[in-house]
Amino acid sequence: MAANNYSIEVPLASEKSTQTVVQVKDAAVLNDQLYRYAEDLEMMIERHSTLENHLDSLRDTCSHLALSRNMLEDLIYSSRDLHIVTDPDGTILRCNPASRVIAPPQRITGYNLADWMLPAYRPHFKALRARALENTPPNESDWELRLRREDPDASPLIVLAQVLPVRKDGLLTSLHWILRDVTQQREVEVETEISSMVFRHATEGVMITDVAGEILAINPAFTRITGYSTVEAVGRRANLINSGVQDARFYADFWRGLQETGRWQGRIYNRRKNGEIYPEWLTVSSVRDKDNRTLSYIGVFSDLSRLLEVEKELADLAHHDSLTGLPNRLLFQDRLTHALHHSERYETPLTLIFIDLDHFKPINDKYGHDVGDRVLQAMAQRMKGAVRKADTVARFGGDEFVIIAPSMGEDTDIDRYCQKLLVQLTAPLIIDEFELQVGGSLGCAAFPRHGADEKSLLKHADIAMYRAKRRGGNCYTIFAPTRPRSTA
Secondary structure, three states, X not given: OOOOOOOOOOOOOOHHHHHHHHHHHHHHHHHHHHHHHHHHHHHHHHHXXXXXXXXXXXXXXXXXXXXXXXXXXXXXXHOOOEEEEEOOOOEEEEEOHHHHHOOOHHHHOOXXXXXXXOHHHHHHHHHHHHHHHOOOOOOOOOEEEEEOOOOOOOOOEEEEEEEEEEEEOOEEEEEEXXXXXXXXXXXXXXHHHHHHHHHHHOOOEEEEEEOOOEEEXXXXXXXXXXXXXXXXXXXXXXXXXXXXXXXXXXXXXXHHHHHHHOEEEEEEEEEOOOOOEEEXXXXXXXXXXXXXXXXXXXXXXXEOHHHHHHHHHHHHXXXXXXXXXXXXXXXXXXXXXXXXXXXXXXXXXXXXEEEEEOOHHHHHHHHOXXXXXXXXXXXXXXXXXXXXXOOEEEEEEOXXXXXXXXOOOOHHHHHHHXXXXXXXXXXXXXXXXXXXOOOEEEEEEEEOOOOOOHHHHHHHHHHHHXXXXXXXXXXXXXXXXXXXXXXO
C-alpha cells in the first residue's frame, strides 16, 4: 500500500505556521507506521492460515498413518504366516500369534531365531540374514527353512522365508521375518511323489476307472501282465481283460459287495492280450468324496501264474523223490489211503508190491554213488514203463520201491504182473560202458485177503519181499499166513 501525499494550505503566519507543518509531518510518519503494522499483520494472518492448513494436512496424514499402522498390525496379528521381528543378530523381539506353531510367543521371545532352526538349515538361515544385513536384493524365490517345535514329538515346521530389513535414519534397527508354513503342502507333495513312484514301479498291476468302468489310467505293471499298452487300454471298459471264466452271477456278487462295503478282494481269472487266461489276486477299492459319493475305482492285482507254478513245484518236491521223480512216502501213503477207500466202497481188489533191488550195494560200492544214482533212476524208469497208468510206483528210500496196483487181486494176475516186472529189472543195464546186472526181490500182499488196512498190507508185503530175498532174489513171493507160494 503506497503512502498518500497530503497538501494542506494554511494561512501564513510566523511561529504558529511552523508548528502546524511539524504536526503534519508527524502525522505522516505515524500514518506510515500504521500502514506497515497493518501490512505485517496481514502477512501474519496469511502465514497463520497457511500453518493451519499445514497442520490440518499433518493431522490428516497422521490419522491415515495411524489407520494404516493399525490395519497393518491387524493383518500381521491375524495372518497365518509367521511374522517375527528380531534384532540384527537374530534375537527375537516380538512375534504374531501364528508363531504358536513353534511354541507360545512368550517362549520364543528373547531367544535367537537360529536356535529354532534344524542344524542342517542353520547355514541357510545365516546366509539369508547376511543378505538382509548387506541390503542385498532378495532372490526371486523364497528360501526354504525347517524349524524344530517345542513339542519333541511334532514333525519339523517347513517354511518359505523372507526377511525385510527395517531402518531408521539410515541405520538398521531390526529384521522382519515372514515365514509361510508349507509343511502340509510339502507332505502332500511327498505323499503324491511316493504314490506316483509306487504307481510307476509297483510289481502289481494297477487300473483306475471311473464309476462307469471306463479305464482312466494304468501303470507299467498292468501292461507287463496283460500285454495292453496305455494307448490300447485307457478309454476302454474294464471288461477289456475279462476271460469269460466267471459267470454273470459272479459279477453281480462282485458289484454288490463293492457298492455295499467299498471293497472287493479275491481270486479271479482274466485274459491277456494274446488270449492266454491267467489267475490273479484282485483288490478293488472305491474312491469316495466327503459326501460318500463314489468318484472312481482302483484295482490292484497280482499275477498268480508263477506263484501257482511255484506252489506246484513245491508240492512236487514235497511229494516226489528228488532223484527218481517217483512219488515219495508221503504221496504213496496218500494214494494208498485213497485206493483202499475206493476198493472198500466198490468191493474191488488191490495188490501192494514191495521191491528191493538185488546186487545194488556191490554196484554202488564198486562204481561209486554217481553210478549208483543212475542205476536207481534207470530202474525207476523201467518200473514205470512196466506198470499200468492207474498204478503208482513209489520210492521208499535207498533201493526200496513199492507199487500200488488197484483192481488186481487174483494170484494169476499177480503172477503175470510180477513176471513182467522181473523181465525189466533183470535186463542188462549199460552205464558208462559198464554192463551191470541188477534184478529185484518182490513181495506181494492183496486186499482184502492179506490185510484189510494199510498197516497190515504194508507189513505182509514187506514179509513176502524178505522171503523172496532169502530165496536168492530175482523172484517174487505172494504173502501166505503159514507157507508162502513162490514162483521163480
